[in-house]
Amino acid sequence: MNNFNLSNIDMNNVNLINPLVLAYIGDSVFEVYVxxxxxxxxMFKTNKLHRLATEYVKAKAQAEALVKITENLTDDELNIVRRGKNANSNTIPKNADIADxxxxxxLEALIGYLFLSNKLERLDEIIDLILNKN
Structure with a gap:
C-alpha cells in the first residue's frame, strides 16, 4: 500500500486530523484488508464474499475487535482510540447500538491514523490481531 500519494498530508500532524476523518480513511483501509x-x-462466490466480509466490518464486530486489541496498543494509539470514541458524529447508527x-x-480512526502515518508494519500487526481468531 506504499503506492498511495500522501504527499499533501503533513505526517508530523496526522494526530491533529479530525478523528472522524481518520475513521473515514480507516473504514476503507479495513474493508480492503477484510x-x-x-x-x-x-471464497470466490461474490454473495458469500460479501456476507463473510460483513461479519468483520459491522459495528458490533469492530467494537469486539477494539476490546480484543486494546491491551496491545501504545499510549499514542490509545489516545487516537479515545479521540475516535469521543468524536461527535451526527450519524445515527442503523444496525448498531451507540456504544458499539x-x-x-x-477502531477505524486508529486504522486511519496508522495508515496516514505510514506505520504500515504496525497496521499489519493490528489487523492481524483482529482478523486472526487466535
Missing part, C-alpha cells in the same frame, strides 16, 4: 482476507481464505458504533469509529 476483503483480501476472505478471498485469501478461498463509537467503538467501531474508534
Amino acid at each position: 476483503r483480501t482476507k476472505v478471498v485469501n481464505d478461498g 458504533y463509537k467503538k467501531a469509529t474508534a
Whole structure:
C-alpha cells in the first residue's frame, strides 16, 4: 500500500486530523484488508464474499475487535482510540447500538491514523490481531 500519494498530508500532524476523518480513511483501509482476507481464505462466490466480509466490518464486530486489541496498543494509539470514541458524529447508527458504533469509529480512526502515518508494519500487526481468531 506504499503506492498511495500522501504527499499533501503533513505526517508530523496526522494526530491533529479530525478523528472522524481518520475513521473515514480507516473504514476503507479495513474493508480492503477484510476483503483480501476472505478471498485469501478461498471464497470466490461474490454473495458469500460479501456476507463473510460483513461479519468483520459491522459495528458490533469492530467494537469486539477494539476490546480484543486494546491491551496491545501504545499510549499514542490509545489516545487516537479515545479521540475516535469521543468524536461527535451526527450519524445515527442503523444496525448498531451507540456504544458499539463509537467503538467501531474508534477502531477505524486508529486504522486511519496508522495508515496516514505510514506505520504500515504496525497496521499489519493490528489487523492481524483482529482478523486472526487466535
